[in-house]
Amino acid sequence: MANVIQDPATHPTAILGDFSTPNPLVTFRKEEVAFTYGSKWKQRYFTRRGDDYFAFPAQWDVQNKTWRRYYVEPGTDWWAEHYPADQMQRPTGPLCDGCHSVNYDIKTKAVTEWNVGCEKCHGAGSLHVEYPVASTIVNPAKLDGERADDVCIQCHSQGQPRRKPIDGVYYDWPVGYQPGDRLSDVWTLEEHELGKDTFTHWPDGSAHKNRMQGNDYVQSQMSVKGVRCFACHDVHGTPYEADLREPGNAICLQCHGPQLQPGPRGTIEHHTQHAATSEGSRCAACHMPLIARTVGNVNVRSHTFTFTFPVATDRDGVPNPCTSCHTNRSTEWATDALKRWPSVSSWRVAK
Numbered sequence: 001m002a003n004v005i006q007d008p009a010t011h012p013t014a015i016l017g018d019f020s021t022p023n024p025l026v027t028f029r030k031e032e033v034a035f036t037y038g039s040k041w042k043q044r045y046f047t048r049r050g051d052d053y054f055a056f057p058a059q060w061d062v063q064n065k066t067w068r069r070y071y072v073e074p075g076t077d078w079w080a081e082h083y084p085a086d087q088m089q090r091p092t093g094p095l096c097d098g099c100h101s102v103n104y105d106i107k108t109k110a111v112t113e114w115n116v117g118c119e120k121c122h123g124a125g126s127l128h129v130e131y132p133v134a135s136t137i138v139n140p141a142k143l144d145g146e147r148a149d150d151v152c153i154q155c156h157s158q159g160q161p162r163r164k165p166i167d168g169v170y171y172d173w174p175v176g177y178q179p180g181d182r183l184s185d186v187w188t189l190e191e192h193e194l195g196k197d198t199f200t201h202w203p204d205g206s207a208h209k210n211r212m213q214g215n216d217y218v219q220s221q222m223s224v225k226g227v228r229c230f231a232c233h234d235v236h237g238t239p240y241e242a243d244l245r246e247p248g249n250a251i252c253l254q255c256h257g258p259q260l261q262p263g264p265r266g267t268i269e270h271h272t273q274h275a276a277t278s279e280g281s282r283c284a285a286c287h288m289p290l291i292a293r294t295v296g297n298v299n300v301r302s303h304t305f306t307f308t309f310p311v312a313t314d315r316d317g318v319p320n321p322c323t324s325c326h327t328n329r330s331t332e333w334a335t336d337a338l339k340r341w342p343s344v345s346s347w348r349v350a351k
């Protein structure tokens with residue numbers, strides 16, 4: 001999380017996009033890039049005009065190594081109607097920088113530092129530097145209930161500020177929020193209507209877009225029972241994918257298994273009906289499918305921790321994990337198989 005934004009003047013290797021062959025989407029030169037934004041899924045390019053930054057209208061799809069258009073169409077994201085249609089008149093200060101820097105000041109447009117620095121999650125640190133004891137800093141692990149996850153959800157969500165506009169400007173991030181506050185006092189999560197496929201949500205209410213782990217997770221029983229984002233992730237860095245505390249199924253099996261309260265009751269093979277080492281036995285494959293679109297066909301994982309039955313795909317188009325992996329099979333095939341699974345209720349399969 002520490003290196004999303006880089007200045008190509010000091011980090012010449014930061015630019016991943018291919019500028020060597022002309023491409024009609026790429027209307028700008030490498031030399032005009034003040035900042036690169038992102039490196040894992042997609043990279044966008046900022047340029048400076050006056051005291052604001054703007055994102056050029058093309059982005060590099062890192063995984064497919066190709067250029068794609070970057071433009072938020074009117075009628076999609078809530079803020080689009082409050083901004084000119086021209087991409088180069090949509091400043092990144094109100095639309096991006098609050099989540100991609102520390103202490104973005106809406107009056108001076110200055111930041112303490114770019115990227116996700118310590119103070120973004122631990123609050124102001126100067127007193128702590130002077131008096132380095134636990135009581136002079138916010139430790140998210142010691143916050144009550146939702147306030148702990150709010151530290152993450154301030155950035156990992158699609159929402160709208162409760163107060164808008166502020167001095168005539170529409171911000172797409174929770175202006176004024178500090179770790180330890182209750183985020184819902186200043187921020188609302190994007191609404192969804194069951195049965196409707198929208199810019200942000202699938203018809204079942206799960207995230208259709210990236211950066212919605214918070215929107216998803218607050219719906220989960222795990223969140224209700226007090227399991228926090230940082231039970232699974234250590235944001236200070238780990239050797240594993242997505243900064244997980246343990247790799248693969250190990251992260252889930254700390255709390256789940258036949259002897260443990262949250263279940264499931266049987267062995268892994270009994271629960272998943274695949275060999276324990278099969279891809280079809282990975283907890284995340286069925287409970288965290290890749291359905292939240294970030295760029296092109298590249299998706300990130302759902303965080304509702306439900307299971308989408310194949311009938312839901314027929315009913316309203318939400319992808320189900322079975323036929324997303326078994327791409328040559330039908331939803332009827334998957335439903336028939338599931339009806340024979342010992343730990344699945346046939347009432348729920350046909351729902």
Ligand code: HEC
Pocket residue numbers: 001116117118119120121122139140141230234235236
């Ligand atoms: C993205 C949010 C985030 C950022 C950025 C972050 N932290 Fe943390 N930090 C947390 C959370 C959440 C916890 C509590 C859970 C845990 O220990 O991981 C924590 C806990 C800690 C702890 C207590 C660990 C313990 O053993 O009790 C220390 C010390 C700490 N962070 C230092 C830092 C420093 C120094 C930085 C900057 C280099 C930093 N953190 C950046 C979220 C963050």
Ligand code: HEC
Pocket residue numbers: 001002003004038039040041098099100101115116120121140151152153154155156229230233235241242243
């Ligand atoms: C200031 C905004 C901000 C906050 C606060 C924040 N994140 Fe992030 N997070 C980001 C951004 C931006 C990225 C994308 C990083 C990149 O592309 O390198 C990210 C990426 C991640 C990733 C993926 C890392 C990877 O290598 O795939 C995880 C996991 C994550 N964040 C978890 C958390 C958790 C848990 C918390 C709360 C303790 C948290 N984040 C708080 C902005 C934030």
Ligand code: HEC
Pocket residue numbers: 004037038039040041042043044055092095096097098099100154155156157172173174210211212213294300
């Ligand atoms: C509400 C907070 C928030 C706002 C506003 C926001 N981002 Fe992000 N952004 C994140 C988080 C969190 C992630 C990583 C999680 C994810 O994508 O699922 C991310 C991911 C990204 C990535 C992908 C990083 C990678 O390594 O692939 C890019 C590029 C990016 N943001 C650019 C922007 C731009 C440009 C804007 C403004 C138009 C913007 N963001 C607005 C929080 C935010």
Ligand code: HEC
Pocket residue numbers: 220221222225227231232251252253254255256261262283284287288304305306
């Ligand atoms: C820190 C402990 C902990 C970890 C780690 C954990 N879980 Fe859970 N999980 C729980 C608890 C507690 C419940 C709620 C049980 C209840 O409601 O009785 C739960 C419930 C669930 C449920 C039930 C459905 C629902 O609505 O939430 C699923 C599915 C699930 N977890 C999947 C996972 C997966 C997949 C992983 C690994 C990525 C995982 N869990 C990691 C503690 C944990």
Ligand code: HEC
Pocket residue numbers: 249252253256257262263264265268271272273274280281282283284285286287307343344345348
């Ligand atoms: C092949 C798909 C698949 C895989 C892989 C899978 N599950 Fe499930 N899981 C299901 C289905 C189907 C249900 C029943 C959902 C329902 O009734 O709504 C379920 C339900 C659950 C539940 C809640 C009810 C119960 O049975 O106690 C938990 C907890 C759970 N799974 C945890 C896990 C864990 C942990 C893993 C990894 C070891 C895992 N699952 C792997 C398909 C899967």
Ligand code: HEC
Pocket residue numbers: 149152153156213214217222227228229230231232233241242244251284288299300301302303
């Ligand atoms: C029960 C465990 C668990 C909890 C709780 C959890 N995550 Fe995750 N998260 C995972 C797993 C597993 C992955 C997928 C890693 C992989 O692809 O191998 C993941 C992936 C991610 C990613 C990377 C994007 C992607 O989908 O690959 C981000 C960002 C993220 N989580 C943020 C969060 C935030 C923010 C919260 C709290 C609102 C949260 N997570 C809660 C287990 C968890």
Ligand code: HEC
Pocket residue numbers: 274275278279280285286321322323325326334335337338
């Ligand atoms: C991430 C990929 C993945 C997911 C998700 C998955 N499977 Fe599988 N499945 C496999 C693989 C790989 C095999 C081959 C045998 C093995 O490795 O266990 C398999 C084998 C099977 C078989 C036996 C062979 C056949 O093709 O008839 C059935 C039946 C099956 N899966 C049903 C399901 C159902 C139902 C679901 C959803 C609940 C599901 N699978 C989810 C990967 C997956």
